[in-house]
Amino acid sequence: MAKIIPFKAVRPTRDKVSLVAARSYQTYTQEERESRMGYNPFSFLHIINPGYRYQKDISGKDRYTLVRNRYSEFKEDAIFIQDKTPSYYVYKIVNREGHAFSGIIAAASSEDYEKDIIKKHEDTIEYRENVFKDYLKTVGFNAEPVLLTYPNNTVIANIISDVQKDRAEFEFTTTYRDTHYLWKLDDLELINTIGNEFEKIGTLYIADGHHRSASSYLLSKDLQSENDTHTGNEPYNFFMSYLIPESDLRIHEFNRLVKDLNGLTKEAFLIQLDTMYRIENRGNELYKPSGKHHFSMYLDGEFYSLYLRKSNHKFSNALEALDTHILYKTILDPILGISDVRNDTRIDYSYGKNDLVAIKSKVDHGEFKVGFGLVPITVEEMKAIANAGLTMPPKSTFIEPKLRSGVTIYEF
Structure with a gap:
């Protein structure tokens, strides 16, 4: 039984979301990063590359602290505002080729990761796991969801379709010509229905974000050991995920x-x-x-x-x-x-x-x-590898969709 819960996302204001949203840090060249930060003071790159302000490369604990400081400044300046009620977030991406991806941004359980309810198909590197765990522990937030996939579910699909009939809270197009939409879903009855449907699903699969999942799990263990009143419901027991049905997943070679x-x-x-x-x-x-x-x-x-x-x-x-x-x-x-x-x-x-x-x-x-x-490798092959407890060679899959950082943020 998969435990998927709503959360109070920290989000950019509607008028600034297109300026804030950024690709993963590693996908930019240094010249691209500097250009975007030079012309866009709202880019999420300013948060994750805080040394730009001082024209200096900063790494390790010092960088993590400055990331937290920049993030706090964005909140103080009301660029980011936290939702008042726990919600799911219906998220849709239409790429330049017209292919649509629709799913739900929610919090997935680190315990499910430990119990292999959330299955992986790719090896992780222990050093990278621990580096990112230390980063998360210092900054206190996650801004890029792990991509999870689940078997097609008619109930969830109908809810997603109905929600999308209303005007989206966010709608913006990137320079890659991908258009992103977000709807906030805070109806308690629908939240309970979605949660119950995921509980019926025996297994979720990591499509993209193996290191982020592993690091979030390690963080949950660290913080659990430091909390004498640990209950299992604390935010650090979960990590932000984007869940899409298997039929929406696209795998490239x-x-x-x-x-x-x-x-x-x-x-x-x-x-x-x-x-x-x-x-x-x-x-x-x-x-x-x-x-x-x-x-x-x-x-x-x-x-x-x-x-x-x-x-x-x-x-x-x-x-x-x-x-x-x-x-x-x-x-x-x-x-x-x-x-x-x-x-x-x-x-x-x-x-x-x-x-x-x-x-x-x-x-x-x-x-x-x-x-x-x-x-390309198929979804069925990916699942068969994960179900057998095996791992693929590196760079076996390039999986879409690719989300932008900074659109929804999960605090713990």
């Missing part, structure tokens, strides 16, 4: 680029590939793989299709049948010598619907020697 052939000539490399793959030269055609266990490869000015010889490769679990794992086990590790796909500097990752053009360009310009194209 992460393609691979490798800088060299591990000392092999092109001919020797192709001969080694031939053991595990049926290879067809596609020439200059921008060739995209068409199905599972099928890859495209760009090498020395030509595209190739690689079809796995299944007679030589048996699958005993969901992970072994995963294309990113197959590519690692049959090419990246044994032939190209890339055993640590997380940290090896010889490999890079890219995504996007026009990504084959980017792969071709990077190989043609000598940045990389070879590129591999994959088909």
Whole structure:
């Protein structure tokens, strides 16, 4: 039974939300960050990059304290105002391609994370977990929801649809041409109905935000140990999440680029590939793989299709049948010598619907020697990995939707 509760969000005022909302900090280059902060005093980037005011890079505990200070200033200046009643927040994103994502922003239970009611499919790095936990502990808020997905539910879907018939409290379009909408849902009867429906759902899946989930769980354990009157209902026992039905989730592939052939000539490399793959030269055609266990490869000015010889490769679990794992086990590790796909500097990752053009360009310009194209992983594969307690290789999925930071903030 999943425990999903309403909360009193801290939100920008309607007139400033489009100015406040920001992408994840890591997605900006330094030049982009400085440009946006220079021209927009309301950007959430001013909060999470507080050293900008002093033209100085600040890290660690000092940065965390300044983040908290900047956040307090935004509240003092009434840029942010906290809602007076616990609410769910119906949130809709329509991307530039016209695809709509609709779900509910709410607080999910750290205990559910511990009990594996909220399942993960991706490994986390302990150092990053603890760094972000310390950050959260100092700043006292979370401004970017974890993306959770759940099986399609007619009752929840109907409520979301009905709420969206009213005028949205927030409506703004980003420079990426994504349009965001938010409705506040504070009707007690509807809140109880939604909560009850989530209780009937046995499992939720983390689609995006594995480190944020893990850090929030660690924070809940820290604060619980420091609270002699702990009840389990304190805000630190929950973390902000955006819950969307599985049918709304969009998963894109992460393609691979490798800088060299591990000392092999092109001919020797192709001969080694031939053991595990049926290879067809596609020439200059921008060739995209068409199905599972099928890859495209760009090498020395030509595209190739690689079809796995299944007679030589048996699958005993969901992970072994995963294309990113197959590519690692049959090419990246044994032939190209890339055993640590997380940290090896010889490999890079890219995504996007026009990504084959980017792969071709990077190989043609000598940045990389070879590129591999994959088909996207499915929701069913992601769930099978999580249900089996397994984890995917890094950069196996690029998942939409991507939310903006600072639209709803969860305090604990």
